[in-house]
Amino acid sequence: MKQQFIDLGLQPIANGFLHPEEHEWFFRLAAGYDPETHLVSLMHFVDNTVLFNDRYIYCSSGSATMRTHFEMIAASIKNRHPRLVLEIGSNDGVFLKHFHPGAAIAVEPCGNFARVTTEMGYKTYPYFWNTSTVDLILQNHGMVDVVYAANCMCHMPDIENAFSLVRRVLAPEGTFIFEDPSVIHMLQRNSYDQIYDEHAHIFSLLALEKLLALAGFAIFNVEKLPVHGGSNRIYAHQCPTWRTSIADQLDEERSAGLDKIETYLEFARRVAQSKVELVELLWRLRAQGEKIIGYGATSKSTVVYNYCGIGPDLLNCVTDTTPAKQGLLTPGTHIPIVAPEVGLKPDVTAVFLGAWNFADEIVAKERAFAARGGKFITHVPNVRVL
Ligand code: TMP
DSSP, rough: OOEEEEEEEEOOOOOOOTTOOOOOEEEEEEEEEEEETTOEESSSSSHHHHHHSSSSSOOOOGHHHHHHHHHHHHHHHTTOOOEEEEEEOTTTTTTTTOOGGGEEEEEEHHHHHHHHHTTOOOOOOOSSSSHHHHHHHHHHHHOOOEEEEESSSOOOHHHHHHHHHHHHHHEEEEEEEEEEEEEEHHHHHHGGOOTTTTTTTEHHHHHHHHHHHHOOOEEEEEEEEEGGSSSEEEEEEEOTTOOOOOHHHHHHHTTTTTTTTHHHHHHHHHHHHHHHHHHHHHHHHHHOOOOOEEEEHHHHHHHHHHTOOOTTTSOEEOOOOOGTTTTOOOTHHHHHEEOHHHSOOTTEEEEEETTGHHHHHHHHTTTTHHTTOOOOEEEESSSSSO
C-alpha cells in the first residue's frame, strides 16, 4: 500500500491554462511510495478525461531540444528496419513525422493533436490506451514491431494493465521503448514540480523491473536522458534468452535509497525548505525594485506557483512561445501569459525559469538579456540566481 511522503497542497490542473472568465477546480496533490513495488505515484489520480482531451495544450515540438531529441530516437529506431512502429501518445507528430506514413501508426487521446497527425497521413487512433484500442489495432494491422512512448506511460494510473496491453500488441521479437522522468533525478535535483496531475507515477528502475516482469517483459537497456529534468529511456523485450544485466543501475538506485520511505520523507523536508528560500528570494528582489517575470508557462511551474503562493504580485507576467498559451492565465495563480517579445521588455531585470529543464537553451537564446545584467532565477537543484 502507498505511504504518503509529500503533500503539495490544493492544485489546479497543471496544464489548465485558462481564460479570465473560466472556472477551474482544485485537487489535493500528494505523492506516495509503495514499499512492495517501489513505485512512486500520486495519492489521488485525476481522471484522465479531464487531463487529456480536445483542449490539451502541451505541444511536444515547442523546443529545439525536444525536436532534436525525437529526431535522434526516430533515426535509431529506423536503423532497425521495423515493419510497423506504434507510438502511444503522439502529440503533434514530432516523432512520427520521421517515418513513412505506412510504417508508423499512433494512439493519441487528445482529439486536437490526433487530427494533426491524421492530416499528416498517419493512422491515428483518437482513444486512450485500453483493451478496445488494442483490439482495434490488432484487427487492422496485426502485431507491431516497435512500441514507442515518450512521457506517456507514466500518465496511466493502471500501469500494470497498460504494460500488459503493450505485450499483447507487440510481436514476440519486438521491442518496447519508453521514456519518462525518473525518480532518482527528481530526488537529486529536488525537482518536486515533476509531481503533478499528469504524472500518475514517477518511475524508478526498481519499480519498472518488477512491473514489466509482471507483464512478461525484461529490461535489456537503459539510457539516461537529460530531457524533462532527467529521464530514463527503457528498452524492454520478451525474449527470455536475451538478457543484459541492469544490476549496476539497480544498485545505484538502492544506494540512493530509492527503496526506503525515509529517503522520500527527507526529500519532502528539502522541498519545504526550497519553498521558503524561493519565496524569500523573490520578495527580496522585488523589494529592491527588480521587475521579475516567469519564463515558460509549464505544467511544472503551475505546481511551483501554487505550492509557493507565487502570483501576479511577484511575477508581472509569464512568457511562453506556444501561441495557444498566450493570452491565457496560469492555473490557480492567474498570472498573464504573453509572447516572449511582449513580456521580456527592457525594464525586466530577472526571470524565474519555469522551464528550468531548458535552461541551457534559454540562456543561450537570451544572451542579450544576460549581457544587460538580467538575472536567471531557478529552484533546481537549489534556489539561486544563475
Ligand atoms: P515543458 O517543460 O513541460 O516541456 O514545457 C516547456 C514550455 O516552455 C513550453 O510551453 C514551451 C516553453 N518554452 C518557451 O516559452 N521558451 C523556450 O525557450 C523554451 C525552450 C520553452
